[in-house]
Amino acid sequence: xxxxxxxxxxxQETWLQRLIRRPEIGAFIVMIVIIVALAIASDGKxxxxxxxxxxxxxxxxxxxxxxxxxxxxxxxxxxxxIGSMIGFAGMSMAIxxxxxxPFGLGEATPFLAFIITLAMxxxxxxxxxxxxxxxxxxxxIVTLAFLFFxxxxxxxxxxxxxxxxxxxxxxxxxxxxxxxxxxxxxxFGWFYDAWYWIGTKMIAGVEFPTRLTADNINFLAALxxxxxxxxxVTGFDARLMWFMIIAAAAYFVLSRTQLGNWIYAxxxxxxxxxxxxxxxxxxxxxxxxxxxxxxxMFAACQVFDTNTSDAAKGNLMELFAxxxxxxxxxxxxxxxxSVIGVVFGAITVGLVANAVFFIPTIDGAWFxxxxxxxxxxxxxxxxxIRKRITGGI
Amino acid sequence: MAEPYLxxxxxxxQFGPFTALGGVxxxxxxxxxxxxxxxxxAGKSTLIKTLAGVHQPTSGTIYIEGKPVNFRSPRDASAAGxxxxxQDLALNQLMSVTRNFFMGRELKGPLGTxxxxxxxxxxxxxxxxxxxxFSDPTQAVGTMSGGQRxxxxxARAIHFGAKVLILDEPTSALGQKQQMGVLxxxxxxxxxxxxxxxxxxxxxxxxxxxxxxxxxxxxxxxxGAGTSDEIGDHEMRRLMAGGAEMxxxxxxxxxI
Numbered sequence: 052x053x054x055x056x057x058x059x060x061x062x063q064e065t066w067l068q069r070l071i072r073r074p075e076i077g078a079f080i081v082m083i084v085i086i087v088a089l090a091i092a093s094d095g096k097x098x099x100x101x102x103x104x105x106x107x108x109x110x111x112x113x114x115x116x117x118x119x120x121x122x123x124x125x126x127x128x129x130x131x132x133i134g135s136m137i138g139f140a141g142m143s144m145a146i147x148x149x150x151x152x153p154f155g156l157g158e159a160t161p162f163l164a165f166i167i168t169l170a171m172x173x174x175x176x177x178x179x180x181x182x183x184x185x186x187x188x189x190x191x192i193v194t195l196a197f198l199f200f201x202x203x204x205x206x207x208x209x210x211x212x213x214x215x216x217x218x219x220x221x222x223x224x225x226x227x228x229x230x231x232x233x234x235x236x237x238x239f240g241w242f243y244d245a246w247y248w249i250g251t252k253m254i255a256g257v258e259f260p261t262r263l264t265a266d267n268i269n270f271l272a273a274l275x276x277x278x279x280x281x282x283x284v285t286g287f288d289a290r291l292m293w294f295m296i297i298a299a300a301a302y303f304v305l306s307r308t309q310l311g312n313w314i315y316a317x318x319x320x321x322x323x324x325x326x327x328x329x330x331x332x333x334x335x336x337x338x339x340x341x342x343x344x345x346x347x348m349f350a351a352c353q354v355f356d357t358n359t360s361d362a363a364k365g366n367l368m369e370l371f372a373x374x375x376x377x378x379x380x381x382x383x384x385x386x387x388x389s390v391i392g393v394v395f396g397a398i399t400v401g402l403v404a405n406a407v408f409f410i411p412t413i414d415g416a417w418f419x420x421x422x423x424x425x426x427x428x429x430x431x432x433x434x435x436i437r438k439r440i441t442g443g444i
Numbered sequence: 445m446a447e448p449y450l451x452x453x454x455x456x457x458q459f460g461p462f463t464a465l466g467g468v469x470x471x472x473x474x475x476x477x478x479x480x481x482x483x484x485x486a487g488k489s490t491l492i493k494t495l496a497g498v499h500q501p502t503s504g505t506i507y508i509e510g511k512p513v514n515f516r517s518p519r520d521a522s523a524a525g526x527x528x529x530x531q532d533l534a535l536n537q538l539m540s541v542t543r544n545f546f547m548g549r550e551l552k553g554p555l556g557t558x559x560x561x562x563x564x565x566x567x568x569x570x571x572x573x574x575x576x577x578f579s580d581p582t583q584a585v586g587t588m589s590g591g592q593r594x595x596x597x598x599a600r601a602i603h604f605g606a607k608v609l610i611l612d613e614p615t616s617a618l619g620q621k622q623q624m625g626v627l628x629x630x631x632x633x634x635x636x637x638x639x640x641x642x643x644x645x646x647x648x649x650x651x652x653x654x655x656x657x658x659x660x661x662x663x664x665x666x667x668g669a670g671t672s673d674e675i676g677d678h679e680m681r682r683l684m685a686g687g688a689e690m691x692x693x694x695x696x697x698x699x700i
Contacts, residue, residue, distance in 0.1 A: 307557050309550040312539075316547050319536035326518070326534040328548035386538040441538050441586040 074387070074440060077432035078379045078395035081425060085399050093409035097402070100246060100275035100284040102409060107287055110401030111294035112349060114394060116368055117375035118301045119345030121393040123338045124376050125305070127318035127385030128183060128190040130342045133372050135201035136172055137365025140350035142205045143168040145218035145360030161224045161231040161355060169347050175201070176343030180336030198369065206362040217361035224355055234293075234348075235355025237286030243275055247282040250274030290352045294397075297345065302390040314338070318385025374422065375400045378429040380436070387437060399425065447510060449474050449640045450495070450526070450608050455504035457490055464490040466664040467504070471657075472608055475637040477630060479655035480644045481684060486661040488644050492610050495642075496528040497521030527606025531613055533597040537586035541578060542567045544585050545600050570599040574632045575625070591622035595629050602639065609633065610642045615650050623650065630654050648684050652677075660684070 070076070089097045096102050116133050123130050147159040147167065159167075179197055183190045209216045224231035253274055259267055263278055277283040305311040316324035317334045325331050346365070354360050379396030381388030403422055407415040452470040456463065465487045472478045482488050493499045495506065497515035505512045508524050515521045521528075535544050542560070545567040551559040564581040571578050576595050585593060594614050601609055611630070615623040631654055633639055645651050651658065658675055660668040660683040668675070668683040675683075685693060 307560075309552050309556045309558060312543050312547065312550055312558065315539050315543065316536050319538045320534075323532070323534040323536050324547060326530075328519070382538075386536065441584040 074380050074389050075392040077436050078392040081429050082395045082399045085402050089402050089406050097409040099272040104284050106405050107291050109405050110398050111290035113375055113401050114294040114397035115297055115349050116345050116372040117393050117397050118297055119342035120372035121376035121381045121388055123342050124381045125318045125388040126314045126338050131194040131369045132197035133346050134365040134368035135198045136343055136346035137350045137368055138205045139201045140168050140172050140347040141354050141360040141364045144354045146212050148221055149218050161228045165351055172343040172347045173340050176340035180339030184332040184335050209362050219359040221358040223358055231355040234289055234351045236289050238289050238292045240286035243284050243286055246275040250276045293348055298394050305390055374426050380433045446473055448472055451507040453505050456502045458502045464664055468666055472640040474640045476656040477634050477641045477643050477654045478657045479651035480642055480659050482661035487664040525607030527601030528610040529597045529601055533593055535585050540582045542581040570603045574599055574629050590618045591625040594626050608640045612644050627654050648680055
C-alpha cells in the first residue's frame, strides 16, 4: 500500500480506449451517422458523381470559414462578422472587376481585385482584434457591431458605385486568368477521370435501351456517366483544394507548433498564459485577421465561380461557422478543440444542408430543424468526451 | 556565513495614503527555506509581488548577490532568477503537462514546430527530480491532483532558471496527504543546495517542518525574525498571532 503513488491511478489504456478518448470521436460518429442516413434516404443519389461534387462544394465552403472561427474560438474569442465580411469582400472584388480599380487606376485584373480586397479585409480584421484586446470588451459585442457595419457598408457601396445591390454578367475570368481559375475553377479532375474510366469498364458489353429507364440513369450516374454515355462530371470545385490547404495548415499550426500552443494557452486561461510570457494580444489579433482571410477566400471562390456578387452574400454564415466549430468539438469558452473535429463538423453540417436536394419528398425548411437537433446532440456528446479527457472541467 | 542570494533592505511600498510595507528587511540564502509568516493583510502578498517585479517599491533596495537591482516588470525579476509560484499556479487545466511546462518557452524546431518528444522527456525528468513520477506527460493538467499541479509549477520554475523560488501558500487548499507531498517537494528542492526558497504560509506546523529561517510580518512590518534554533515554539505562536500573547487571546475569547 505504501508504495502506491499518484501516477498509478492513471490506468494504462489500449489503443482502442485511446481512440475513443480522442476529442474528435463525437464529431466523427455524428458524421458517419449522417453519411449513412443520407445515402439510404437519397437512394445513393447524394454520393453519385454530381451529388458528391455538390456536397463537397458546400462542405468546403462551410469548412473554410469554420476553421477560421474554430481557431479563434480555441483562443477564447468569437467573430460574428464573418458573414458580413464575406459580403464585403465579394462586393469589393465584383465592383473592382466591373468598374475598375479605385481612384481611376485602370482596369482590375482578378489578381489585383483579390489582393486589394484581401489587404482591406485583413486590415479590418486587425482593427477588430485590436479593439477587442485593447478595450477588453467582449468580442461578441465588438464583432456584432462589425456585422452591422460591414453589411451596411457593403450595401451602401453597391448602391453608390453600382446603382444596384448586385453585380452580374461579369466575363468568365476563369477562361483566361489562371488566378481566377485556381479560385473559381475545377480541381482534381483526375479523380473524376478515374471514376469515369472505371465506369466505362463496368458498362463494357452492357446493352442499354435507346430510351434509358430511371434505373439506368441512376446506375450510370453512380459511374460518372451521363445519358449520352459520356463523362458526366469533370472535377471538384476549387474550394475543395483551398479547404484542404487551409485545414492542413491549421492542423499543422495548432497541433505541432509553438503558435498552436500559444493559441490553446490564450483560450484556456489568458492570465496564466501571459504570466508565462505568451503574447496573448498578438495571438488574438492574428486570429481575427485569420478569420477575415478565411471569409475573403470564401468570397473569392464564390465570385470567380459564379461571376456574380450581391449585397446579401454570406448572410448568417458566421452562425454556421460557429455551429460547425461546436459540432466539431470546439469548446465555446476556449482552450479546447481540434481541426480534424471541425473538418468532420463541416462534412456533417454540409451534408445536412444539402440533404433536402436529394430527398425531394421533404420540405427544404427541415434543414434547420435537423441542424438544430444535430447541434444539440453533438454538443452533449462532445461535453461528455471532453470531461473524460480533462478530468471534469 | 554564506552570502545571501537575495537581500531586501528597508523596503517600503505605499498605495496612495496606505502603507502596505513599512520598511521590511529580508535575507534569503541558497539551500535554505525561508518561511514568511503573517496574518491576512500583513503584507506578505505585497512583499512577494514586489520581489517578483509586479509592484515597484516606493523606497528601499533589493540586492541580488550583493548588487542592487531594479525590477520594472515580472520579466526582469525572472531574468534575475526569481521564480514565483502563485496560488493559482499559472497553469492551464485543459492543456497537457508538457504543454503547460513549456508554455511561452517552447522548444522549437524548423518552422516553429514543437520538439515534442524532447519536451515530454524534459518535463517528465524535471518532475521526477523533485518527487513525482509522471507516467503520461500528455495528460491534461485538469486530471492532476492539487499537489501534482504544485509540483509541476515548481519544476517549471526551477527548469527555467529560478535561483529564488517564491511559493505563495503552496499548502493551502490541499488535503493532509498532499500537503505533506508538497513539503517533501520543498525539502527535495532545498537539498539541491543552490536554490533559495521563500515559503509563504499560514500554517506554523508546516513552516516548522521545513523552515530554516523565519520572518514574521504584521501590519507591513517585520515583528520577528531568526533561524529555527533562535525561535522557540512559544515565541513562534506569539508572533503568528501578530505579537499578542496566547494567554491574552484566551482571556479575550473567554470574556465573550
